[in-house]
Amino acid sequence: MIVLESVTRVLAFVGKEFVETTRRPWAVLSLVIGPLALLLAFGAGYSGFRRPLNAILVVPPGSGLPTDAGAYQASSIPGLNLMGVVPDVGPAEAQIHDGTADVLVIAPGDLQQSFKAGQQSVIRIEYSIIDPIRLGDAQLLAREVANVANRKLIEAAVSQGQAAVPPGGPGKDIPPQILAAPTRAETVNLAPTDPNVVSFFGIAAIVLILQHLAVTLFALSLVRERVQGRFEIFRVAPVRTIEVLLGKGLAYFAMTAVVSLVTMLVFVRVIGVPDLAPGPTVAYVVTLVIAASLALGALVAALSDGERQVVQLSLFLLLASVFFGGFILSVDEFHPAAQVISYLLPVTHGIQLLQNAMLRGEAQPGWEIDALGMMFLGFSLLSWRLVRRTIARA
Amino acid sequence: MSERREPIPTSAPAVVSFEGVTCRYGDLVAVDDVTLRLPPGVVVGVVGPSGSGKTTIVRTMRGAVSPELGTVRVFGRDPRYLPQWDRRRLGYMPQTFSLYPDLTAEENVDFVASLFGLLYPKRRRRTREVLHAVDLWSVRKRRAEHLSGGMQRRLQLASTLVHDPDLLLLDEPTAGLDPLLRARVWEEARRLREAGRTILVTTQYVGEAEECDVVALIVEGRLAAIGTPDELRDQAVGGDLLVIETSRPITEGEWRDLPEVDGVRPIGPRRARVRVTSAARALPELVARLADRDVRVVEASEERPSFDEVFAELVHRVRGQAGAGGPDGARAETTAGAAMSATVRTPPDVLPASEHVESETTKPGMASSANGRPQP
Numbered sequence: 132m133i134v135l136e137s138v139t140r141v142l143a144f145v146g147k148e149f150v151e152t153t154r155r156p157w158a159v160l161s162l163v164i165g166p167l168a169l170l171l172a173f174g175a176g177y178s179g180f181r182r183p184l185n186a187i188l189v190v191p192p193g194s195g196l197p198t199d200a201g202a203y204q205a206s207s208i209p210g211l212n213l214m215g216v217v218p219d220v221g222p223a224e225a226q227i228h229d230g231t232a233d234v235l236v237i238a239p240g241d242l243q244q245s246f247k248a249g250q251q252s253v254i255r256i257e258y259s260i261i262d263p264i265r266l267g268d269a270q271l272l273a274r275e276v277a278n279v280a281n282r283k284l285i286e287a288a289v290s291q292g293q294a295a296v297p298p299g300g301p302g303k304d305i306p307p308q309i310l311a312a313p314t315r316a317e318t319v320n321l322a323p324t325d326p327n328v329v330s331f332f333g334i335a336a337i338v339l340i341l342q343h344l345a346v347t348l349f350a351l352s353l354v355r356e357r358v359q360g361r362f363e364i365f366r367v368a369p370v371r372t373i374e375v376l377l378g379k380g381l382a383y384f385a386m387t388a389v390v391s392l393v394t395m396l397v398f399v400r401v402i403g404v405p406d407l408a409p410g411p412t413v414a415y416v417v418t419l420v421i422a423a424s425l426a427l428g429a430l431v432a433a434l435s436d437g438e439r440q441v442v443q444l445s446l447f448l449l450l451a452s453v454f455f456g457g458f459i460l461s462v463d464e465f466h467p468a469a470q471v472i473s474y475l476l477p478v479t480h481g482i483q484l485l486q487n488a489m490l491r492g493e494a495q496p497g498w499e500i501d502a503l504g505m506m507f508l509g510f511s512l513l514s515w516r517l518v519r520r521t522i523a524r525a
Numbered sequence: 526m527s528e529r530r531e532p533i534p535t536s537a538p539a540v541v542s543f544e545g546v547t548c549r550y551g552d553l554v555a556v557d558d559v560t561l562r563l564p565p566g567v568v569v570g571v572v573g574p575s576g577s578g579k580t581t582i583v584r585t586m587r588g589a590v591s592p593e594l595g596t597v598r599v600f601g602r603d604p605r606y607l608p609q610w611d612r613r614r615l616g617y618m619p620q621t622f623s624l625y626p627d628l629t630a631e632e633n634v635d636f637v638a639s640l641f642g643l644l645y646p647k648r649r650r651r652t653r654e655v656l657h658a659v660d661l662w663s664v665r666k667r668r669a670e671h672l673s674g675g676m677q678r679r680l681q682l683a684s685t686l687v688h689d690p691d692l693l694l695l696d697e698p699t700a701g702l703d704p705l706l707r708a709r710v711w712e713e714a715r716r717l718r719e720a721g722r723t724i725l726v727t728t729q730y731v732g733e734a735e736e737c738d739v740v741a742l743i744v745e746g747r748l749a750a751i752g753t754p755d756e757l758r759d760q761a762v763g764g765d766l767l768v769i770e771t772s773r774p775i776t777e778g779e780w781r782d783l784p785e786v787d788g789v790r791p792i793g794p795r796r797a798r799v800r801v802t803s804a805a806r807a808l809p810e811l812v813a814r815l816a817d818r819d820v821r822v823v824e825a826s827e828e829r830p831s832f833d834e835v836f837a838e839l840v841h842r843v844r845g846q847a848g849a850g851g852p853d854g855a856r857a858e859t860t861a862g863a864a865m866s867a868t869v870r871t872p873p874d875v876l877p878a879s880e881h882v883e884s885e886t887t888k889p890g891m892a893s894s895a896n897g898r899p900q901p
Contacts, residue, residue, distance in 0.1 A: 135644065139639050139642055139643070140640055143635075147632075150628060150632060151627045154627040154668070155627065359623055360621050360623035361623050361624075363587075363589070364617065364619070364623060367615050367694075368612065368637070368641050369612040369641060369642060523605070
């Protein structure tokens, strides 16, 4: 009988949450359509195209280098668009500052002389970039420019040297290009799927959305009970805190699970993201991510004094997840102390697990599964204690 | 309800007992040395000015507040640790509407019934019964947010009653209701009392104290007075009040020379309000003595001060005593005092200061005249 009554109470919460949610159609729409629309826009809208850096080549008079832009087209470097060749640095720098050009490649004026004198010349690359990603591009391009220039110089020197070698002499038959660059790299990706921005970040986005949904929905629902005085009724009624949390948790688990199922289906079937995960691995991971996130939501509610604070804390968690959760920046890039923040977020483990499962087909989830389980237990225990205390004082 | 003035059962074990309870919120003493016992089957009204500690008393009874001093027992146990079985016997109606606006009236009651562990068949039956009882059955499919304020209060009451509790703690159940709806709430309270339920009601409508079997007056956290409404009236007035119109003016000194007269206040050239110990005994005696002095009694009637006046007088007196160094009355027992005790003070030899205040509260079937004289 006691068990039956307990089940009655838990189911009462489950039913109540469902009825309340379905009576707010806009909330339901934003719940399901919102994440879907976001992912569809991401999948359809991201082209992966990155605008090449506009470069101006400064060839000082007397450098001995060609001043015709066409002479450099054959040696074009991917990601670099040569706008023109000019003799003076000043006007070119002005173009950098007014934003019409991104990179200035200043050839040395004494290239031939320095080379013959056995000295290194400097190719100066100037830019005015604040975007760290573009900065990385520019630095890579600078190295590539230097490599190309070096290769050209070596090729020219080899050609001159070979002319002096009698036929059949050593190295006479080796093309100068090979002598200048005897090796080249060829890459082979052993991953079962080709790296793709939409797939890689889309999976991360799904996990992020699931965590945010679960945390926000559960926290708002629980804090509303308190703010609107229902904890006073729970205090008097023979309802246990665990029954309140379990009933609400089951309802929001089901709702978030439906959203995740629909989102995943669209993601895989419509956008075409590969899913190599064997058997129920994805379901297993998603279940744990939702459970840990719901427990985190209960903790957020227990620590908040009202709906406004819940929204603030949820957004704070979302931001923390974007920065520390491996969504944009790899967790490995953080200082070990900061990694603690990363590993306290369900999203960190969820992203890692789902990416490995869906894009690599890993059948055996790693330690992250245990971490999610521990997180669920830890957050649940903590929030249970706090909510129980609040109800006792209501 | 005021018609029922049967003796309060005192031998039955108390449903709720407060023994010297003091509660603080930081430096603020919310409840100060309150002692009272609630026997089964009574309606106890807790009346007092806003912020006087009424809600803290209710919160203490339901275990949400731990007393700093004293002991509280509900069904013989510490309410903070009531076992589930006893919690099923407790009903609580909060001051504010705390149900779910998105659920229908029926769903709300059903949900609360589920919290109390009622299984489906009983839950269904009880939901129907209580919605009928509060006259909300016809709007059971309407969402709570679309109910009027009065309907929402009744819905809250229905949810409080759905598990048929033995003890009901109703915190301002009639707040914001119009007089007709308030009467409906008290009608339901009477029905529950007749069914043996114990009900503690806090109310800001002082006139509603008349509806209770016992009234506890709380002023600044202290139990200023407790008793049946008539006892409190006696405490406030110090006896019965007679309004007497005579054939010629009589001086205050002449009135005081007459037997049975404890106090007098002229209210017109030939009219006076006279305080006597017992109106029934004093009136014939006064008529005879006045006749001896060639004074004819033109009209005489017993005046029953409204509870607003009683309340104002008692609060005024308590505050006056507190200002003069605190109440010095002895702890005594009233008629209901076997069950409850409070500080009862000797009435001063003056009529209530609130005597001239016009009351807006009237008992059903009785209207106050401009001079405060009850009219049938």
